Amino acid sequence: LTVQVTNDAVQGNTDATATSKLTVIVKGNPECTSTDFQTYQAQTNSLPGTFDDGRVSVGPYDSLELVEVDPGRHVEIHIRYINTVVVVRQIGRYFTFSIRMPEELVNDSSSNQDLQLCVRGCPQSEIINYQEYLALRKYVPSAQDVSNVQTGTEPAPAVTRSHAEKVCRDAKLTDFYFDSCVFDLMATGNQNFTLSAISSLMDVLKLHPSAAR
Known part of the structure; x- marks a missing residue:
């Protein structure tokens, strides 16, 4: 699982930043989903109700599923075979997102960059005091x-x-x-x-x- 976040300065303001683009990439898993990556991309004024390939579920028993809770405002990506949920909301022009993932998976990812936001938080250069x-x-x-x-x-x-x-x-x-x-x-x-x-x-x-x- 890889989550990429783009933050931009809020329109007309230099003090605050907000998330304007979010990409979730679920790596291929032939046993649980498919051999292909599944990508979800949200950007300003666009919170799609499907993955990039148009699907909403992949694998047996919907082991990977995108649920459109409130169209255009709230989606959830359920990655059931690793007990993980990614929640994405669009409020106005910007996004919020939250993740629930087993602690052992987060710790196992601490050696790579895929989940550095979960492990280390925002990069120092992007933190506002x-x-x-x-x-x-x-x-x-x-x-x-x-x-x-x-x-x-x-x-x-x-x-x-x-x-x-x-x-x-x-x-x-x-x-x-x-x-x-x-x-x-x-x-x-x-x-x-x-x-x-x-x-x-x-x-x-x-x-x-x-x-x-």
């Missing part, structure tokens, strides 16, 4: 801060921190998902990112119930 971003905007802007915004040396947040925190708190988000929601709202003003945080949390709780403890 959202905690620093929020810390710098923790207090009411000073006169100097306002001056910096007016002269263009410091970008103004799309919404105030207090408003962003209220929206994300009302959405029942906690921990990382709360911080992510606040950052995205302040950086973009796009309410779709609140929905992204909600759906990501829901997917994690569904795929990994122990995360709720």
Whole structure:
């Protein structure tokens, strides 16, 4: 299994990035699916309901199956012979995705690049220090801060921190998902990112119930 993700800067914003393209490649397995690779590609404004070859299932007992939960918004790829599920959602122009995979398979993959996102997380070059971003905007802007915004040396947040925190708190988000929601709202003003945080949390709780403890 290989998952490739492309992140782009959010339109009209230099602080935030979001996933604009996602490719899932399931390697051939003649005993469980077929000898051929199966590829699924989603990109902005396109969340297909089939694999690239037009099929929705491969192998006996649907051992590899693509389920269109909500057309154009939510698909799931079930790779049953390795007890793995990939959930892909399109919210606005961008995507969220979650994976459930047995720990031993993830650990076995730590020596190659196919699942580096699962094993190591995002590359350092693509990580935004959202905690620093929020810390710098923790207090009411000073006169100097306002001056910096007016002269263009410091970008103004799309919404105030207090408003962003209220929206994300009302959405029942906690921990990382709360911080992510606040950052995205302040950086973009796009309410779709609140929905992204909600759906990501829901997917994690569904795929990994122990995360709720």
